[in-house]
Amino acid sequence: MTDHTPVSEDSRPVARPRKRSARQIADRLALDAIYEIAKTFAGAPDPMAVVPQIFNVLSSFLDLRHGVLAVLAEPDGKDKRVNPYRIAATSFRRDPDAPPSDVLPDAVARIVFRSSVPFVAFDLEEEFGPEAVPPRLRDSGQTLIAVPLRDPERSHFVLGVLAAYRSHDHKRAGYSDADVRVLTMVASLLEQALAFRARVARDRERALEDTRRMLQSMTDQRGISQPPVTIDGIIGDSPAISEVVAQVKRVAGTKTPVLLRGESGTGKELFARAVHSQSPRAKGPFIRVNCAALSETLLESELFGHEKGAFTGANALKKGRFELADSGTLFLDEIGEISPTFQTKLLRVLQEGEFERVGGTRTLKVDVRIVAATNRDLEEAVARGEFRADLYFRICVVPIVLPPLRQRKSDIKPLAQLFLDRFNKSNGTNVKFASDAFDQICRCKFPGNVRELENCVNRAAALSDGEIVLANELACSQGACLSAELFRLQEGASPIGGLASGRTITPSVRAPASPPPAYSAPPMAPPPQAAPPMSTPPMAPPVAAPAPEHMVQPAAAAPYEHHPHPEPEEVHQVRRKTSNITRDELIRALESAGWVQAKAARLLGMTPRQIAYALQKFEIELRRI
Template identity: 50%
Template sequence: VPIRIDQRGVGTLTIDRVWDGRAVFRLDSDVRFLTMVANLIGQTIKLHRVVARDRERLMAESHRLQKELSELKPASANRKKVLVDGIVGDSPALRALLDKINVVAKSNAPVLLRGESGTGKELVAKAIHELSNRAKRPFIKINCAALPETVLESELFGHEKGAFTGAINSRKGRFELADKGTLFLDEIGEISPAFQAKLLRVLQEQEFERVGGNQTIKVDVRIVTATNRNLEEAVSRNEFRADLYYRISVVPIKLPPLRERRSDIPQLAHEFLRRFNCENERDLTFDVSAIEVLMHCGFPGNVRELENCVQRTATLAAGSAIGQHDFACSRNECMSAILWKGNTVTPPPPRGQPIVPLPILPRSSAPIEAPAESPAAVDIDEGEYSESMDGGAVPERERIVQAMERSGWVQAKAARLLGLTPRQIGYALKKYNIEVKRF
């Protein structure tokens, strides 16, 4: 019988019978059986050819994708160069920051690093320098808030012999030392208005005179500044020169706080513990519960506070592995919680225990317990709230401030302590002109 694929013959199937003289065979039954077998063979051959054709198509597609990926490898290699020593993490916020650093480093424009304390502004400034064409030149740094104005002027511009008492020799300043390189001015928002005018001329003209000298010195320095202050508000209050602000804020870069890159906490914690082990010849590790504790901490002091927490816990750890109960917060001994929430606040309880609101104490000796939140409080409008707050024996502004301090300046928590709604506590803050602290 023929073997067909879509009515096209591709082969034949034959069979020979041996007749012993006793059995009775019917030719039509044998033909019908062989035809069924031949059809199955034809379908199998067709399926095999379809699979082979698809495999060839997929292999061609795979080769095309590999070629496209090979063309993208140079761009990927450039992104990897952004990772410099000291910058740890792989969160989207950090990757976006590193990509921006890689672009900014290629120019000579002044950079202003903005961010909270402890976010690593000095590391970012060093990364900008190391990724720039000035990498082989000096990277000089100075903290403007750590020195008085007279000393800061001498440190930045240098001085001549005899310029002041104790100046027995001429001395180069940081601007001269950073020539052809990068100068990092940390805490730029803390310098006085008088010194801001002196610094502005150097940034504009790239020239200055040493203290006690009259020779003009020209330099080629890239300026990177950093601050955790709100310079826009300082400019509006005439505390910071607007022209200096525009000069240093050509390329502003916002550094994300640790709470916006929480996925980097485990990697940072392991890096800090590795450094601790190397410095102290120990072999400590984290267990799963320890990482869970760190992931649920606020860390208002950002990476610096995380590093201090790891070092403190590792120093006091009794065993070879750091667990949940080795952390100070599990024993209500976390001093950072008291620092950030106010001295009148008890640190948060260990994980798993309920947080019990503390009563707001008036000036009298009798404590007033915090009323429970009731559904009726939701329906009180701003006028009713104002009338209810004005008739108390305790000054309501002080009572609200106490509640905000006890709740870490979280309005929703303060509202629960006072038995109010978040909308009502927001109205009270506005009414009594209470500035909410930001951490």
């Protein structure tokens, strides 16, 4: 046998180059394609913009043609598909108005979106019918390979579908496993590129936000502030009122119902007029109705109107406020005070914009923007069944909470000067406030808010002996300010308006005319567990003890005895003020009650909240027994 192995000049055999198999060549081409795609994505500022180039690479290296990228789209009401999608990129030109099914069958897209796994249709026409094959590919058999494009942060969520076609005439037809792997790798590269772009965008936005904050901080340090957003007629530049004004400006241009919430005297009608004046309905009528000032029958007639002869005294047809406010704004003040029966009648016109006059049968339709106002806690009223939940959700679309005056201290002085100027103009005077008078006014709490401030300024100006009002001439300096006493009794919560306080002041029962016996402090009592057992029979009345001057103690109850079920007479005790109790007296009562605040409150004729406030005032640490 003759050896034909080639020999080199130095008599060493030369290695013959191996002939690569078709599979090796395909794997090498796939690797080269992935390399080129990765480079393209790495250098692209917008990964979605280079997807057509990626499809060209797949076509050139692997003959995967007619590439399509479909991504989820926002529903627009016209598209009735469960997962509406749009075609984001293709390897060929297409009509933008053409339906997505022209390049990607809906059935295949639904399968991938729902299953979140790759899908291969070896014969698209046989599996899904001739209409599923895109028009440009109907001349020959086609295999469709589709893989999901997932959200990198939520891998179970499918963002889109990456698909390509391979003709049955190609020599690699039927080797779809390799095609699935390649398209899956391409989809992963695209996912990472999109995630990186999103992170860059977030970092950029964070950097811009930090820069804005730094510039704002430097501007504030230099004393340069941006002019606040203002509305004619609304005085003040405090942050609280500026935020409300900004909300009014944003919501005024819409038809959305507005609910103004806040304590009494915060200027709800003024802000309602601001909503109207800043809206496109500014040239239309602004009609105001005080729902609390009218009975249910009169309120129905005022809002809906009545026909002639509808009831006794209805001598002529009368248009209601809804008709008068057509193409304008209707302000329903104190809407929380309407009866449950009328709430049902009001709900229909708010929902449909239709109503009938009292005594009439003709349905009238109006276009009215509703602005309502209340100082009640409507959520609590809904929970108690006093206010209809459906009406609440109808009027409380955009709630705007008006801040009380005590939360906008910087606005008190300009408001006081405005009211003083109005007083001088109205009365022909030239009264001025001294600087110490302004300082005194700015320190007040004003539970009645802006309305109380106006009354305070008018009272001081009217009672002033000269043209200059001094601080000692103000009612609060003379102990004649009842509002300050109201505020103190409520322990810091305004007594005006249920929205802020949630409570009302109830007058206490006055003590009898005959003076009670003088109070003598009892000796320090041991803790309840160390006290000897009571020798008095259960039904025997206990011995009465001296009562303090500020409370009426029933004769049938010992002051420091524990009664699990107090007698009805104990309810009629006169409530004490927190300021009338001493530290030692409070400690004695707590020790006698076993440091139970509710028991000590009954012994002293106070409320548990007053006891808690007194503990905080005297810095007494509550003992646990």
